[in-house]
Amino acid sequence: MIYQFLRSSFHMLHVLAKRNITFFLIARLVLELAKKISWIAIAWFVYQLTNSASAIGFVITAATISPLISSVFAGVVLDQFNRRTLMVVENGLRGMFLLLIPLLYWGDLLMFSSIVIIIFLNGFLSAFTDIGSTTILPAFVAKEELESANAMLAITGQSGYLIGPAIGGFLSGFLGAPITLIITVVLFLLASFLYFLIPNEIFHQDMTQQDYTLSWKEKIAKIKEDTKEGFAFLKKHRILIVIASVTLVFNVTYAPLEPVLPVFVGKNVNGGPSTLGLIWTVFAVGALIGSFIWVRLKMDVYYSYSLGVVISLWGIAPVIMSQFTNETIIYIIMFFGGVVYAPYNIVEPTLEQQLVPDKIRGRVLGVLGMIAGIGFPVGTFLGGLLGEFIGPSLTIFLSGMFTIVLGVFVFRDKSLRLTPRDVN
DSSP states (O other): HHHHHHHHHHHHHHHGGGGHHHHHHHHHHHHHHHHHHHHHHHHHHHHHHHOOOHHHHHHHHHHHHHHHHHHHHHHHHHHHHHHEEEHHHHHHHHHHHHHHHHHHHHTTOOOOHHHHOOOOOOHHHHHHHHHHHHHHHGTTOOOOGGHHHHHHHHHHHHHHHHHHHHHHHHHHHHTOHHHHHHHHHHHHHHHHHHHSOOOOHHHTTTGGGGSSSSSHHHHHHHHHHHHHHHHHHHHOOOOHHHHOOOHHHHHHHHHHHHHHHHHHHIIIOOOOHHHHHHHHHHHHHHHHHHHHHHHHHOOOOHHHHHHHHHHHHHHHHHHHHHHHHOOOHHHHHHHHHHHTTTTHHHHHHHHHHHOOOGGGHHHHHHHHHHHHHTTHHHHHHHHHHHHHHHHHHHHHHHHHHHHHHHHHHHHHOHHHHHHHHHHO
C-alpha cells in the first residue's frame, strides 16, 4: 500500500519534469500566496476599522462579484487575444491596485469606499488568470496526465493556503496591514515575471495563428459570436449546467463562513490576526493531505456519490465549529474540513475539462465560472448580514446545516450518475 501511494505521488510529481509547467505552477503558487496574505491583512484591517461583519462581507462581495462580471468575456478574450500578455499585465496591475491601499492610508486619505473600489478592480482582473489557468493547463500535459496536473494545480493553491494565511496573520499582527500589502505587491510582480518566462506558443497551443492576429474590430465581433457559442454548447449539455448549479449552491452555503470568521475569532475566541491566519493554514494542511489521498484512491464511483459525500462532510465541520471557542478544537475541526473539502476542487474542474472540447474550452469555462461563481458573493453578502444580526456562531452553524442538505440532494441526483470511466 505504501509503495502504491508513493508511486501515485511520484506520478503526480512527474508533471513537474517539464520546465514550462513548473514555471506555470510556481506562478500560481505565488499568486495564491499573495491572495491569501492580502486577504488576511484586508479582512483584519476592515474588522479593526469597522468592527462589523457586514462591512467585511461587503468587501468580500466586491472581491467576488467583480470576477463574475469579467468572467462573462474573460474566457472568450483568452481564446482571442495573447494569453501570456493578458496574464502578465493583469497580475502587474493587481499589484499596483493593492499598493494604493497603504499609500492612501499613510496619506490619511483612505476611506472604506476606497477599499471596496480597489478590491473590486483587483477581483475584476483576477478572472483572466483564474480561468486562464484551467484553460491553458491541458496544453502542458498529455490527456492521461490531466487529472494529475489538475491535482498539482489544486495543491499549489492549497499550498498558498498552507502558509499564506499564517504569514498574513503574522505580518499583520507584527508589521500591520499596510506593510503586509506591500509584500503582496512584490509577489504579484513576481508571478507576472514567471508567466513571461513561458514561451508564447505554449499559451496558444490549441489555437491557430489566425485566432489571435485578427484586427480589433474582428476580435470584438468574434467575442460576441464565441460567447453565444459558449451558451449554445451549455444548452446542449445539461450535465454541465447541473455541475455549475451544484457549485453555485455550494458557494452560497459555504461563503457565509468567510465574512463572519474574523468576527468569530475576535469576539468569541478572543484571538487576533495570527489566530485567523492559523485557522486557514490548518485548513490548508488538511486540504493538501486530502488532495493526495483522493488522487491515490482513484475512485471510480458515480460523480453524484463523490461530490455529494464531499459536500456533506464539509458541512459537518462548520456545524461542530460553531459550538466551540477553544482554539485547539477549532484547529482540529478545520483540519478535518480541509481533508474532506479538497477533492471537490479536483473532481469538478477535471469533469468540466473532459466534457468541453479544446477550442471552445475558454469561452465555455468562462460561462460556467460565471454561473457557479454567483453563489460566492451572494453567500458572503448574506453571511455578513446574518453575522451582524444573529451573531457569528449561529451564522456558521446555519452555513454548515444548509451545506449538509445540499450534499444529500447531490448524492441522490440521477443526472450525475456517471463515473470517470463513462466520461473517458
